[in-house]
Amino acid sequence: MSAREPRPAVPVSDHFSPDYSTARERFRTAAAARGAALRSEPLSARGVDGNDLSVDVAYLGPEAPDCVLALSSGLHGVEGFAGSAIQHQLLAEQVDGLDRPAGCGLLLVHALNPFGFDGIRRVNENNVDLNRNFVAHPGGHVASADYEELYDAVNPVRMDDEEADAALLVQLIEFGVEQGFDRLHAALAVGQYLHPEGVQFGGQKEEESNLLVRELAFSETRGAARVCWIDVHTGLGDFGEVEMISESGTVAPDFQRASAWWGEAVQSTVSGDSSAPPVPGPIDAGLAEVLSDRELTAICAEFGTYDTTRSFAALRADNWLHQHGELDSDQGRGIKAELREVFCPDDRGWESSVLEIGARVVQEACTGLAVQ
Numbered sequence: 001m002s003a004r005e006p007r008p009a010v011p012v013s014d015h016f017s018p019d020y021s022t023a024r025e026r027f028r029t030a031a032a033a034r035g036a037a038l039r040s041e042p043l044s045a046r047g048v049d050g051n052d053l054s055v056d057v058a059y060l061g062p063e064a065p066d067c068v069l070a071l072s073s074g075l076h077g078v079e080g081f082a083g084s085a086i087q088h089q090l091l092a093e094q095v096d097g098l099d100r101p102a103g104c105g106l107l108l109v110h111a112l113n114p115f116g117f118d119g120i121r122r123v124n125e126n127n128v129d130l131n132r133n134f135v136a137h138p139g140g141h142v143a144s145a146d147y148e149e150l151y152d153a154v155n156p157v158r159m160d161d162e163e164a165d166a167a168l169l170v171q172l173i174e175f176g177v178e179q180g181f182d183r184l185h186a187a188l189a190v191g192q193y194l195h196p197e198g199v200q201f202g203g204q205k206e207e208e209s210n211l212l213v214r215e216l217a218f219s220e221t222r223g224a225a226r227v228c229w230i231d232v233h234t235g236l237g238d239f240g241e242v243e244m245i246s247e248s249g250t251v252a253p254d255f256q257r258a259s260a261w262w263g264e265a266v267q268s269t270v271s272g273d274s275s276a277p278p279v280p281g282p283i284d285a286g287l288a289e290v291l292s293d294r295e296l297t298a299i300c301a302e303f304g305t306y307d308t309t310r311s312f313a314a315l316r317a318d319n320w321l322h323q324h325g326e327l328d329s330d331q332g333r334g335i336k337a338e339l340r341e342v343f344c345p346d347d348r349g350w351e352s353s354v355l356e357i358g359a360r361v362v363q364e365a366c367t368g369l370a371v372q
Helices: 020-033 077-097 114-119 145-149 162-179 181-189 208-219 253-265 283-290 308-324 330-343 348-369
Strands: 037-046 052-060 067-072 104-110 226-239 242-246 266-268 295-304
Touching: 020 037, 020 052, 020 077, 020 104, 020 114, 037 114, 037 208, 052 114, 052 208, 067 077, 067 348, 077 104, 077 114, 077 226, 077 330, 077 348, 145 162, 145 181, 162 181, 181 308, 208 283, 226 242, 226 283, 226 308, 226 330, 226 348, 242 253, 242 348, 253 266, 253 295, 253 348, 283 295, 295 348, 308 330
Parallel strands: 067 104, 067 226, 226 295, 242 266
Antiparallel strands: 037 052, 052 104, 242 295
16 A cells, blocks of 8 residues: 555544543554654543543654644543544544645644543643643733622532522623623633632643643654644534634734635634634643744634533533532533533534544645645
């Protein structure tokens, strides 16, 4: 079989794994079969069954690349199912036909938040949203008066009293009606740094995965002058479709490059065109600091699932469960099932769309990197 002849397609179910441990093993096996340079970085946290957790890295290409395409998954834990599947598809079958420019390295970083991936959480072992953690601590912490006002409704102490909880949800709706639902969305999604037990906590120090991302971005890109880094997420946007979310303004060089590569799928949080609000401390900021002397195109590939109201309700319930509830209960199992569904729908059509679009996004990045 020639290097350019595609291998037989692998069933969707063999790309989408049922759990973190299977995803990690499949990633390692597929990378080893490709002869990739493999690296495994164990984290100090343990999994739900006391199992070991690691961030796993695979690199294919020259030791002194001109450019590098990096694809990372699982920064938001439970969102890792989709990113891991795209990575596995790339290793198992897409590499054969991938039109990659000469001198281009391929870097795959699997499960940046293995604790959340393993335990079906969006946050890490310290309840930290890692995509809010890449700020200067504490100088970069952003205060949110709206979050403080809505704190009790966002972070209820009880969720076993339907009438009381309904009253709290009415408070959120009334805020949206009075202040605008864009402002409500920002209050609930942007992040906060005062309440370690609260939803959307950005942390009070650099988390272990944060420091590892920075080290990997520096060492594993192997001095390449041009780097494209795609971090895969799920949740926002139309079901099964992708939005390429940029944290840069529309006139910034990296936004212009991204638009040339991925077209109208690219949207800016700064301009307000994105489905996501601008947030403090995204992974893009950490990458930009480490790779400040490179041409960096950092982007979030966000695959849509359900509406934001359902997503927020699932996150709110999961946070309550870990702060006040009982994991080993019917309610706890129901909350976990809903959180997984919200960020990885049990829908073969959705999975197939993610794989098809994910493969296209990767190829378009390679095509873009070929243009100097």
